[in-house]
Amino acid sequence: MKILIDNASSHTAKLTKNFLDVEGLELLPHPPYSPDLAPCDFWLFPKLKIYLQGKDFNTLQALGTGLYQYSKSIPGGEYRNVFYTWVERLKLCVSAGGDYFE
Template sequence: MKILIDNASSHTAKLTKNFLDVEGLGLLPHQPFSPDLAPCDFWLFPKLKIYPQGNDFNTLRALGAGLYHYFKSIPGEEYRNLFYKWVERLKLCVSAGGDYFE
């Protein structure tokens, strides 16, 4: 299994690297930042903005539990489609020479 992480200090810390090595998780090289290429920006964050609307959360724990159940309820097929959509976006970026694309 491979995992994609960015260069945040928490992701590049020795403790994190040791954990990934022990668990046998390989790393995918991270592309330069672009909201068009970051799955969090084009898939996750829009869902995070929509979910809490119309719901009343009294505590952070309640919000966290609600989000956990929300993301667990998303069918695996949607997560697979996200991966394929990400790959297509990466290909568009390469074909555009790294320039902006739609």
């Protein structure tokens, strides 16, 4: 199985790399500083900001429950569409030689 993660220090740490190796996960290459390629950055986090705006959660558990319920409310087709958007963004990145693109 292949996995795409960004170049955050927690993702490139030796412990993480060892875990991925033991689990048989192959890392896909990711250009440095490319939030435009991370579905969480270009799709999920903006949606979460809107969802969380003005809400108060008294506990971490309440926050977790709210985020879980929100994620379950997103139609499956939307996840599929963001996958196709991600593939198109990867193509743009390759066309730009790994440089920033819009």
